[in-house]
Amino acid sequence: MVGAVWGVALQGILMNFWMKYLPSFLPPGGTGMPPLAASQLQSMLLFNGILGLVIVPFSELLGMLLCALLAHLGLLMTGAPRKDLAATMAVYAYGMGSASLFKIVPGIGPLVSLCWGPVCCIAGVIRVHGCKAWQGIFAALWWLLLCCCCIATGILAAIGIPALMALG
Secondary structure (H helix, E strand, O other): OHHHHHHHHHHHHHHHHHHHHHHHHOOOOOOOOOHHHHHHHHHHHHHHHHHHHHHHHHHHHHHHHHHHHHHHHHHHHHOOOOOOHHHHHHHHHHHHHHHHHHHHOOOOHHHHHHHHHHHHHHHHHHHHHOOOHHHHHHHHHHHHHHHHHHHHHHHHHHHHHHHHHHHO
């Protein structure tokens, strides 16, 4: 969570720097941003930064709790949990917390965090619950597979229903 908050703050600082020094990189006589648009964009960035600093901790916490609940449900489906939900939540808190530190790095940090977080959580679930590797992987990723199937069904329905209506 700390990494995500620092990432939002660093992003705001970098955007402010970019807005301040961008005109110096333009060729002489080039068209820059009008002053009114620049001030509006700067105030919008400030508002988004402040809003991000308020919302990011809560969204990180909610995401961690939701993922832990879904992982524990996946463990229940495979018959693997040897410990209670609190142990699964602790694993996800440590796993996602260690991955959120990567979010400090602008650009590539959130992508690294997106890849490293599930790896830490899967390894932690396997170790804490003493389950097999496939059970830990299934517990962490079953809901993503379900979402992909639902999206694919929606796309096929969106294409197929109009085609059937045109036939008949």
